Amino acid sequence: MPDHKDPADRGRRRFLRDSAVTTAGAGAMLAGVSAAQAQSAAVLTSERLRPQLPGGVMSGDVTRDSAIVWSRTDRNARMLLEYSVNENFAGATRIQGPLALARNDYTARVDLRALPAGQRVFYRVRFQDLVHESALSEPLAGSLVVPAGAADKEPRDITFAFSGDEAGQGWGINEGWGGYRIYESMRRFRPDFFIHSGDQIYADGPIQAEVKLDDGSLWRNLVTEAKSKVAQTLDDYRGNFAYNMLDANKRRFCAEVPFLVQWDDHEVRNNWYPGQVIGKEETRYDERHLDVLAVRARQAMFEHNPFRIDSADPFRIYRAFNHGPLLEVFMLDERSYRGANSPNRQQGGRDADFLGPQQMRWIMQALLRSRSTWKVIASDMPISIVVPDLNPDVPKGTFEAWANADNGKPSGRELEVAELLRFIKRHDIKNVVWVTADVHYASATYYTPERAQFTDFKPFWEFVGGPLNAGTFGPGEIDRTFGPDVRYVSIPADMKQNRSPADLFQFFGIGKIDAKTRALTVTLHNVDGKELYKVELPPEA
Structure with missing residues (x-):
């Protein structure tokens, strides 16, 4: 059996936990509803507004200094991408990606160019709801290795x-x-x-x-x-x-x-x-x-x-x-x-x-x-x-x-x-x-x-x-x-x-x-x- 938990599942649990903390007082606004019920309702409402990423994230067609980053959401939304050679995303490059629409089954991709040769690049994808622009999906992270360049002094296996x-x-x-x-x-x-x-x-x-x-x-x-x-x-x-x-x-x-x-x-x-x-x-x-x-x-x-x-x-x-x-x-x-x-x-x-x-x-x-x-x-x-x-x-x-x-x-x-x-x-x-x-x-x-x-x-x-x-x-x-x-x-x-x-x-x-x-x-x-x-x-x- 695999000894891991899926990143998307961890992200959903983290989102639900954080939302529960920030909405703990919402019950007072719902007459006749307990604090726990109000908290649950607020979390569910927020979750419905946020795009979901049922297919996770994926990269491919890596060659020399370029790669495709792909994802899929569950509604009309805009793909947002950031990437960096640092796992903590220090100095990240941010890209406003294409729209994911019903006509392409809510999929979207970004073609990254001029990537640093021979390095691992970390990327993070979110989707922004087109109706509720403040509603962003939970970010999902991935990484890819860029091929070594011909001029690299220390080629890599x-x-x-x-x-x-x-x-x-x-x-x-x-x-x-x-x-x-x-x-x-x-x-x-x-x-x-x-x-x-x-x-x-x-x-x-x-x-x-x-x-x-x-x-x-x-x-x-x-x-x-x-x-x-x-x-x-x-x-x-x-x-x-x-x-x-x-x-x-x-x-x-x-x-x-x-x-x-x-x-x-x-x-x-x-x-x-x-x-x-x-x-x-x-x-x-x-x-x-x-x-x-x-x-x-x-x-x-x-x-x-x-x-x-x-x-x-x-x-x-x-x-x-x-x-x-x-x-x-x-x-x-x-x-x-x-x-x-x-x-x-x-x-x-x-x-x-x-x-x-x-x-x-x-x-x-x-x-x-x-x-x-x-x-x-x-x-x-x-x-x-x-x-x-x-x-x-x-x-x-x-x-x-x-x-x-x-x-x-x-x-x-x-x-x-x-x-x-x-x-x-x-x-x-x-x-x-x-x-x-x-x-x-x-x-x-x-x-x-x-x-x-x-x-x-x-x-x-x-x-x-x-x-x-x-x-x-x-x-x-x-x-x-x-x-x-x-x-x-x-x-x-x-x-x-x-x-x-x-x-x-x-x-x-x-x-x-x-x-x-x-x-x-x-x-x-x-x-x-x-x-x-x-x-x-x-x-x-």
Whole structure:
């Protein structure tokens, strides 16, 4: 069980206590009401006037000298922000932020610029009610680490976490079990940032109040209206994102660790692709066009995460984050530009797209320009683990990820992998590592041309994290096209599928770059933080 109290809860209690003190004499003004009753009424009235922050505070998209600070309130209000390099907020910079309105689900963000390199920045958020301007929310505090600059004389170690897959297969917030306690385990590593590799919500996965476990006991979920059905409307998708922020562990983690977020399929619907129309075999949906659902889901995802909005392409998900001379992170989008799921054996053409031509050009040029020692590619799907599309409305033998299970020369979506790996080799781009999630177990795989059908590439590692709080599955079949040598798998080969979080098969990864040696050490951990696997990767000179 976590050994902390949520900052928002502490703030509410402190506010109620302080209000009680200042209104102790109010009972005399209410004829026929006791002092205690008057005090209680005054406190409740004041609390109703003050905006509330049900989702806490959150930062993200940290790169070089900038970061996004995000929060959400419960009414029309203005975001107010102050930040400082001092925890006591001495010399704080104060910003009057944007309005949080119903049209953006009462969310707001501030893009902080010119932050001091290599330092921890403390921030504090309040909201001001637009009707009662004197009514301010309780302040909520957070912090973030700004990446080191190239000119820093004493570079600092970098630690980051990665995982994915949250609130899936009916396993939601069980407060009696400790909620999303994996977030508390990750927080104890004090990562500089967290890569969330998708399936941040399960919009297609309703949650019931109780689920019977194998031993006869009950897993008891917190349930909301939005999580009691599949998401179809914009408000349904918003409610799925808001659900995860009801967990105290996640709110505390979000206040201390910046997020880098990408999406996978369950942000919209299992295994979706552009242009897909839901077949008649799936009876839960009234809106059957995935393009319509994806627009709503994407808007909700951007509203409920600390994305930096690109004015030229407001809903672009693929992007890069420079963390100084030691690290750059490249976040891919493997949903928006893919062709239809298929047997995945094409010899070319748009049907074989996974990243698409524009994103392929971007990732190649971004890798080529990078001067950081380590280049981490965050992919929302693994390269060699075979992921079949098992939706009832698609033909058997359809594949969802890169791999097509033929163990042969690249075909279908594998052609993009081959093209990217060939580019990395020919331009001698060093120290590229992949991190991913999606398959609901953890693994470590080393790819070498000596074992591969396609050989024109430099050896590299891929690490899989997840699930954060979802059913555990696998292990998956391995496609041998790119010479995978699976060094570690976190679950038994004959494991029962859809194991609950109570079985402790929930996983995350930690990467740590030593500033002096520039070595990257990657470890894989279970839900309680126990180390399961470790490998140290020296940098290629």
